[in-house]
Amino acid sequence: MEPSNQQAAVGVDLGGTHARAAVVTAEGRILTQARARVADDRRPEAVVARIVEVVQEALAQAGLGLEETHGLGVGVAGQVRGASGVVANGPNLGWREVPLADLLEQALGTRPRVVNDLDAIAWGEVRHGAAKGHEEVLVVYAGTGVGGAFVIAGQPHHGANGVAGEIGHVKVRGPEGAACGCGGRGCLEAYLGGKNLSEGLRREALTWPDLMEAAGGQLDGLHPGVVEALFVRGDARALAMWRELGEMFGDVLAHAVTLCNPSLLVLGGTVAEGCPELMRLTRERLSQRASSVSLEALSVVAAQLGDDAGVVGAASLGRMVFESKDGGS
Amino acid sequence: MEPSNQQAAVGVDLGGTHARAAVVTAEGRILTQARARVADDRRPEAVVARIVEVVQEALAQAGLGLEETHGLGVGVAGQVRGASGVVANGPNLGWREVPLADLLEQALGTRPRVVNDLDAIAWGEVRHGAAKGHEEVLVVYAGTGVGGAFVIAGQPHHGANGVAGEIGHVKVRGPEGAACGCGGRGCLEAYLGGKNLSEGLRREALTWPDLMEAAGGQLDGLHPGVVEALFVRGDARALAMWRELGEMFGDVLAHAVTLCNPSLLVLGGTVAEGCPELMRLTRERLSQRASSVSLEALSVVAAQLGDDAGVVGAASLGRMVFESKDGGS
Numbered sequence A, B: 001m002e003p004s005n006q007q008a009a010v011g012v013d014l015g016g017t018h019a020r021a022a023v024v025t026a027e028g029r030i031l032t033q034a035r036a037r038v039a040d041d042r043r044p045e046a047v048v049a050r051i052v053e054v055v056q057e058a059l060a061q062a063g064l065g066l067e068e069t070h071g072l073g074v075g076v077a078g079q080v081r082g083a084s085g086v087v088a089n090g091p092n093l094g095w096r097e098v099p100l101a102d103l104l105e106q107a108l109g110t111r112p113r114v115v116n117d118l119d120a121i122a123w124g125e126v127r128h129g130a131a132k133g134h135e136e137v138l139v140v141y142a143g144t145g146v147g148g149a150f151v152i153a154g155q156p157h158h159g160a161n162g163v164a165g166e167i168g169h170v171k172v173r174g175p176e177g178a179a180c181g182c183g184g185r186g187c188l189e190a191y192l193g194g195k196n197l198s199e200g201l202r203r204e205a206l207t208w209p210d211l212m213e214a215a216g217g218q219l220d221g222l223h224p225g226v227v228e229a230l231f232v233r234g235d236a237r238a239l240a241m242w243r244e245l246g247e248m249f250g251d252v253l254a255h256a257v258t259l260c261n262p263s264l265l266v267l268g269g270t271v272a273e274g275c276p277e278l279m280r281l282t283r284e285r286l287s288q289r290a291s292s293v294s295l296e297a298l299s300v301v302a303a304q305l306g307d308d309a310g311v312v313g314a315a316s317l318g319r320m321v322f323e324s325k326d327g328g329s
Helices: A044-062 A100-108 A117-128 A194-207 A209-214 A224-232 A236-260 A270-274 A276-289 A292-296 A306-325 B044-062 B100-108 B117-128 B194-207 B209-214 B224-232 B236-260 B270-274 B276-289 B292-296 B306-325
Strands: A009-014 A018-024 A030-037 A072-076 A079-081 A086-090 A095-099 A113-116 A137-142 A146-152 A155-157 A264-268 A299-302 B009-014 B018-024 B030-037 B072-076 B079-081 B086-090 B095-099 B113-116 B137-142 B146-152 B155-157 B264-268 B299-302
Touching: A009 A044, A009 A117, A009 A306, A018 A044, A018 A306, A030 A044, A030 A306, A044 A100, A072 A100, A072 A117, A072 A306, A079 A113, A086 A100, A095 A100, A100 A113, A113 A117, A113 A306, A117 A137, A117 A146, A117 A155, A117 A264, A117 A306, A137 A236, A137 A270, A146 A236, A146 B236, A194 A209, A194 A224, A194 A270, A209 A224, A209 A236, A224 A236, A224 A270, A224 A276, A236 A276, A236 A292, A236 B146, A236 B236, A264 A270, B009 B044, B009 B117, B009 B306, B018 B044, B018 B306, B030 B044, B030 B306, B044 B100, B072 B100, B072 B117, B072 B306, B079 B113, B086 B100, B095 B100, B100 B113, B113 B117, B113 B306, B117 B137, B117 B146, B117 B155, B117 B264, B117 B306, B137 B236, B137 B270, B146 B236, B194 B209, B194 B224, B194 B270, B209 B224, B209 B236, B224 B236, B224 B270, B224 B276, B236 B276, B236 B292, B264 B270
Parallel strands: A009 A072, A072 A113, A137 A264, A264 A299, B009 B072, B072 B113, B137 B264, B264 B299
Antiparallel strands: A009 A018, A018 A030, A079 A086, A086 A095, A137 A146, A146 A155, B009 B018, B018 B030, B079 B086, B086 B095, B137 B146, B146 B155
């Protein structure tokens, strides 16, 4: 076994389409990894079987047994009930009340630390990415969905039942607002989440010829980047849409910054990365609407680890549990 | 010295009108206390002199010297810049950038822990009041001003520069909103804070004869409780006013609960205590607008320590600093 393998942990990132596992060093370097599709059969037992496969494949490549690693962490696209590892609600997996930690423990013989995927991503950025060295951090991902996580006093903040940081489900509109995957209405994610945003664009396209044209005449070509391109060309409707969305997102970020007073806000996800003008308007609004003293402490930066943040952070969270059981050795 | 004195700490509660000091046991019991008026001269040096007087008076009654106590904490009605003990902004004292911890250290020979008054109140309720035993708590006071504080993982959460929990300065309206004491516009406190609310009522009274009548015909008799009484009698305008304010307050509480996922929300302050119907509407809105999983974990209770929470909490925070320096003995 190479020296770098000696304290490797395993991280799993489970989304609605794929499960990915990686063997990760204590320094956050990915040694080996494997990926499998889960979209064809999302029943919990099928997904658990896919996770077992990718974990074993990544371990085999690294020449390690699971018992030789320093912990196992899983980040899942859904709300997780604290230390129980139960996925209360995972809209992209179609899951409700799935005891994922129990199922994986039965299948693998090791109990994993199961957290919300954004908690894993945030922890990855804090330990090995954009937020390294910060003690008070808010990480917000605007991608297919919209999620967030806090690091407080240098520790992941999960809250009373594990759903702290769910910024995508802050209500920005009343009961007449857009329907959200969580079952509620008017959530930020119902407007800003890439999936919902693209669906909304398909409806707008019926009365917005320039949008259809910019998407190459294809409904499937409609995504947030198309509006961003129209905005840059000065399209009035794109301007109005981005202004409204930037105000919405900026207001919610401002609430979070005023309430929690982080020193760093890390913004990531495909919508954030693909729409710099939307992010500019969002940050402008944030700077107008957060309390002035909280803004003095705040820097805003882009996420650094990209797609790797989830597995790197999950491995690191798994390692924390392992080391606390092991007396910190 | 009686046994109960042996681990006493001193807590100070500094508002815009009075400074109060108390000698408090490790169990949160007030042994002795003293109070002085600061409203006549709010210059920092004058206020510091009053604080020294009340601290010495409370200590003399207890037969203790400051050097015999287990710490000194001060809660001040203003935004405090973290461990520096600088009051960045204290609207009710008319203070900006006052180095209160330094000034008190010079005057007393002991460096106090200076925090926002709501942080002290929250900590009092957590250690000795309504939130005893809870690890994830949000305390919100709607009184003259509106403030809040978080306890996270069992510890006071101050944030990157000491202003976490400033729920009164979450913006509920745009730049055209009401002016707030913090210099901003559209803050929750500009609508819900007792001082601003009563001022607003004096303007409303010009076109609302029932309000004037309910206040006994006196502008000075206008306070939130008068609207509460009209609401109970079914007055349409009071209904509309309380509904709007309850939605505003409930929305901000819902944002905070969704983001931070506390197990307990403690509501206190004169507006909360004097207006049960407004609080009912607020809680109704909170339960409609926070994320459903965060609501599963949440209980809402009234504050228990009343006016004592500030000195009791400040003493306890002072004690924490003392004991951490002392190696936890």
